[in-house]
Structure formats: C-alpha cells, structure tokens
Amino acid sequence: MHYFRTITAVVLVVTCMLFSTSGWAQDEEQQLPEELVFRAAEPSPIANFVVQLFTEAYGKLGINLRFEDMPRNRSLTEANKGRIAGEMGRVERLHDEYTNLVRVDFPLFDSEVVMVADRRECGLCGFSTIESFAYIGGTQSVEEVLEEGAIDMPRIKAVNFTQLELLYTNDRVDAILVNDFEAEQLQAVDEYTIFVPYKRNTGYHFLHRKYAFLVPKLETILTDMLSSGRVLEIINENSAHIRTTLGFENPPNFGSIRLSAGLWPEYTNADGSGAYWDVMGRIFAPVATDIDLHANTFSRAYRGLDDNRFDALVGALGQQTPDNTIVSRNHIDFDSPLYLFAASEQDIQAVQAGTMQRPICHVAGYEYEQLLSADLTYYSADSHLDCFAMLDMGRVGAVVSYPENVPDWTNSPYTMIKLRDALPIHVAFQKTPHGYRLRDWFDIKFREMVETGIIKDIYTDEMIQRAYLHLSFARSANTTIPAGIRGTAW
Template structure:
C-alpha cells in the first residue's frame, strides 16, 4: 500500500494508562541504596511520571496516602527501562504503576495489593496505510524499551516484523512522524499524548489489558499493609473517585466478551444509499449489519431514510446506531466505531466560473452555497457564507445553472453531464473513513465494542470478501492494492 503520514492533535484516551514516563528535570538521583534502618522513611523516591490525567491521579492518590503515614514523595527523571533496574536494586523506592506480574522478573519488588487503574497496550497507525492495522497488516513498528506489557503483546502474538526499540516516547513519536516506521505500540498513556490521535485517519488498535499496581522495594515491604489499608479506605469513602474526577481520569475500558452478549432488539438507521442501504433491507451495509448483529439479537430492524432524517432520528435516540458517518459529523454525546467500514470520496466545491470558487473560499460569495441536507459541510467553508440544503445533488446543480445558488458542495461523480461547459471545481478534502455511530451510554459502548471486535474478525478471516465487492475492499484499504481514484457511491452521499 502507499505510505501516508498523519499529522494529528490532542486526545484523551478512554482507556487508562499502564506505564508512566519521565519528562520533567528534577534533582539527580543518589545511587546509594536507601538505609536498611527499621525506622520508617520520611521520604520515598520514584521515577517522575509524565503529566496526563491518569498519571496526575496516581501521583495525587499515592501522595495523599503516603502523607497519612508521614512520608513525602520525591520524583526523579530517568528512562523507563533503567527505572525498573534502579527500583529492583533499591536505588529508588519502587514503581508508581506497573503490570501485576512485574515482580516475577524483578524479584526484589513487592506489589501493593490495590488496583490503581486498568490499561491496554495499543497499536497506533494510519488506516490509509494498513486498513484495520493488525500486526499482519503493518510493515514495521516501534515500541519503548522497558515496556513489559508491550513485550508480552509481542510474545503472545509471535510478532516478528521489523521494529525499533525506542529509548523514550519522544523518540518513538519522531520515528513514526518521520516515516521510519509504520506504527507505534504504546500504552494508552503515551497514545493520548500524540498530536495525531484525533486525526480521522489514525486508528488505535487495543491489545492486552492489564491492571496497574504500585510496587515497593522489599526493604520497604513493612509499609505495604498500612498503605493498603489507607488506599482501600480512600476507595470506600469515595475519595479515589473524587480524585479521578478532579484529574479528569475517568475511563470506560473496552468490553471483553467471554460469551455471546444478548442485546435484545437492535434498530439501525442510515441514509438511503442505493446498493448499500436499500429500502427493502438489502445492500452491502445492511448485509454487513446482519453478519455482525444477528447472532446477538432477538430482532434487528433497518431504517433507510434521507440523510437528514437519519441523523435526526439517531440524535433523538430512536435508533441504536447510525450506519455511515464520518468523525466530523457527529455530536459530543456520540461514540464512533474504532474500525471504519469504508472510505467516502474526495469532496469538491463546484461553480460556473473560477471567480465564484475564489469568492466562496474568501467568504465573499453573495449567493448561497448548496449542499444535501444532513451533512455539515459548512465547517469546510467561511462561516459568513449563506447555505441552502436540498434532498438531492441534482437539485443543487439545477439551481446553480439557473443562477439561484452560487456554488455547490458535492462529490465529483455527482456533477451532471448536462452542462455545455465543465464546471469549475476545487477539492475541499480527501475521502474520510466511514464509521458507525453509537450513543455514549453503557448500551452504546457494548454495541460499539461488539461491532469492532466482530468486524475486525470478518476482515482478518476474509469473510468480508463474501460481503463487499472488490472495489469496496480496495477503497476501504482492506485489500493490498491501492484504492481507485474514482468510484460509485460508497454510502456517503
């Protein structure tokens, strides 16, 4: 596949971090092992965590708990891989948050029996390069040395792809952004620091989930019973939940289905796209929904509407999911499928003359810009323009020819051939990944996670080949050949 590099912007992960990385300079570490005196310490030293909602929460919680014991905490900067060795040698007091089995490899560390947070390792990549981006789909990747959860994932999946072990998060990020590797295997903590994470082309693939625990060196083992009692009391009192809220560290982890769930009746809506969401319940997308949801529902209902009615009905919670949307068109109380089901096409601005294109882009066009109702194309153009929505693209072009509107937002294939001279046009954006939208509530999360899990299996096991046409497989990057430059409807118009 052709290589594409994504540039992105900040994201706060739904899944909590497993590992805490260092950023801020602090006092140099004294490598002399701490005193073996039976007197309780007045200060404990740990590796400096990188600022994030979960890291800030963990620091605040442990700082408060240790303060009740008369112990203050100090943090020093060091690489993650070195940190474990230093903790195991007793040069620092322990580790703030690590996977629960880390003491098997570092025998001098003792676990504090209080789960701080749940976490997953995730693979971050550009879906235009690798589709759903499993390890089988990528050419190379990077991960941060000393990340034992990453090493567990690689061992369990028997990954042998070319990879670079980075010394730090910053180095891993640069390797990815500069095109040296195709993907990054990170904890969700690092993933939420990436600028690219909210870019619609970025895909985040969750892998092994662990629970993060606090560890102390064995010479501090006497502190553990009291620390555990304090942490459990803070949890019972609601203080832990309060600290999570104060640091915006709330999370809802991906569902792991041990058996087939049962969702009762599931009702789905979509715009009416011939061949994809036909009124009689046939079409590529409706067949895909049957493959995924029929095994876990008593009844499944399809509703093909105008795009505007589909969005309005979903917003009014009359449907469980909206099939066929892009990230820029959903509200804040909506969650998208992590996996995409297709890509739409490049979007264009059409006008009779090039001057009208220039005036539109400058926000100076006097006549309205026409588009199909339900799509938020206003976001792509200056907000001082006037907009007019219709139910069909051909109505827009007819009004453009009559001079009633000054420009049209549409796909290239939607421009009619009745004009004596070609329209002037300007590309507004490339094709975007098409998703399912679900409601941001417990049922919505479960439906979303079931869809992601099952759809990924359909693609990986190539059962998707019996549902999609070859052209769709190419356009969605589920095939190894590049997508076509022009295609028929993809469920986006």
C-alpha cells in the first residue's frame, strides 16, 4: 500500500474518531429520504473516489444520490439553507461558518493548497514574487490561506475549474491557487511549472441539520467499509493517490544520507566541494549523522539512484529520472539550451528527417528520444567526450549535448542546431516515505536559503540570474507566511 495514498489519512484518524451531535434534532424513527441532492464535483481521482464512496454508502440505506452543476460558492449557501443535502468534501471546520451543516466524522482525504506558477516568471514563486492570482470562488481551503496570510493583492474568483485554467493559460494572472488533487488535472503543466504548497487539509462530508439523524448511520457504514477493505478498493479503482507532506514540528533526524551526482566541475567536484554539494551540506548536515557524497559519471549516478544505492541524485531533470523516484518541487538551477551536433549540415538534415543510419550518441541517463524522430537509433555513452570522440571517428551520426561540453581537440567546428531551451535542475529522491521526508525538508530549507539571501554566499550572481532565484528574494521582506502552517507553507 502506497504510503501517501489517501487511505493513510483515513486509517490514522478513524481510530480516534469522536462523534457528537448534541444540539441537533435526532429522530431514529424519522423516515429515510429516497433521494439526496449534492453539487456535482469537477472530475478528478479524489472527487471520483468520494462520489463512488458515498453512492455506495447511501445505497446501503436505500438512498439514491443526484448531483447538480452549480458554483462552489452557491453550493455552500444552498447547503446551509437546506436546498441541497450538504457538501461532499470540505474543510474540517466548515460548520463554524455554515452553522446549519453537520460534519460526518470520517476523514475522506488529505490535500494541500498549492500555488501553480511558472518558475521562469517568479523563481521559487510565492505571493511576494507575483502580481496577481486566481482561485475558484467558494474553495474554503484556499480562502483560509488568503485570510491567514492577510493576502491583499489583485485576484480573480473563477466560477469553475475550466475558467480557472483558462485564466492561467491565457496569462490573465501570474498564478492560481488550487487544491493539489485538482492541480493534477491541469493540462498546462510542463517542466517550468512549480507547485508551491501552502496548507494541508482533511476533507469531510457535511449534511444539513435536517439530515443529522443520518450522520451516525453513515459513520457506522463508512467504518464498516473501511474495516472490510472496501474503502481501499474504491481508492484503487479511482487511482485516488495523494501525496502530501506531514510537516515538521521538530527538526528530523535522517541518520546517514548518501548523495550522488554527475561530476560537474564547480558544482559537484570529486573532492566534495562545489556549489551544489555546499547547498546539500548546509541543508542536511544539521539533521544527519553523516553525509556521504559520490561524484561520478552521470550514467553511474543515475543507475545508483535507480538501484536504491543512494538517497538522492543532485542535478536531475524533472522528466528524466527513474520511475521509482520523485523530484524536488524547488529547482536548484537551470541547465543550458540543448543542441544537436553533427559533422555536416547534411547529417543534421538526415537526423531531422529520421533517415540517419548511424546512431545518435547521448549520455546515459538522459532520454532525448522525444526530441527527435522515432525512426532513429541511439547509443548511450558514459560521457559527452566519448560521444564527440565517436562522432569524430564517424561511428555515430550526431551527438546530443551542451555547447560547453564540446571538446577543444577538434580542428573544424561542428554543425549544430538547438533542440530545446534550458530546463530547471532538481534533486531527485527515492519514492519512499523516507524519500518524501527528505524531499520536503530540502524544499523547505532551500527556499529559506533563497529568501534570506544565504544562497548568495554559495551561488555566483550569474548562477542566481540563470536560475531565476533573484526573483525569489527580491521582495522577501514583504513575504507574509500564513500562521500555523509550519513546514508545509512558505
């Protein structure tokens, strides 16, 4: 069972559930309704899980459910007035404001409010480095973040998820705030998209007070479904996996940490010096018994992470990491534009047309096939210099590499063409509970280093500009951190 599936939160919390409906009229002899009406949720794995769960739970009481389209703001008013039956998945304290609603004390899912933005526009991003944002009106979890952080800046309230995404993709706003399970449904997500977590919430079901007599019945049914394994089955059927940070009430103790990286002069030197190694040491040395650094060829560093021999790979591209890993939400740098090098213009044209018979050489661990024709063959080498040596000997037709890797031994210049722009560089961690904790601690502390300016003691001005990190602390003095969010918000 995946550590971060929704069922984790359910199992942990349901064992200590308390039920109290004092003050609500309860009539055990009251006739059960034949049908209940709720707002139709925008489809997502979590929303689909909740709908199926309650369709089955209410079905055991002989109650059918009907879902109607309406804005989230309106549904809150309609539910509080009893014109619809209630709300399916809302924040825990919803009934403090909407006093006619009764909470069903069964935790459904954990989620985080996240800011979605383009890291090229705002660096590590946050309210201090954007000018405007949008969110779906009536999303209580988002509105709590704005209220707690006293956020006073231009914003647009979208009616639904579709409108929210259009506002973002059409550049009407710099960022959007949304629950993480909804952010996963965004189409406009690429390597430059950053997800900044702000606050963790647990979703609950609420009913209007006139249906309060159904609450204990539902809690019994849901608990039985949990015990029988049916809740987990529904979660799996809907792929309702959610990954959240548990936060850090106290500094952790990670024990021994093994870090790997490709050998990059000035960044990850073999002797343990270099800017990236310095960053990792400052972040993890205070919370580790020791840190073991390994700089090697990138292919060996990549395989070491894939084989679980290292806790993290420093210097990974987000879309080119092993399947059993996760990457930091914060980038540590940007690489250079990537080029295709060949001996002649004719060879470049043959590669672009997919007719080159000789293989295309690249460094093992990087996957460049999506940038070129599917009809080509590839050869994975241990180093860029190996690729260029084979290109000079005519053993390969072209090389995928960076301009700074071109050897100085060649007497004639190569023909070259750009394949893509620079991409953000991350730290990749194991996709395990330990890996998620390491990732979350890294993201928290690296952001602190940037916003406080400590990063300027490690990175050159050129590196800071290249990575857009200057944007992250340009107005950090005005940054307001929402109260009580510890370790899950910046």
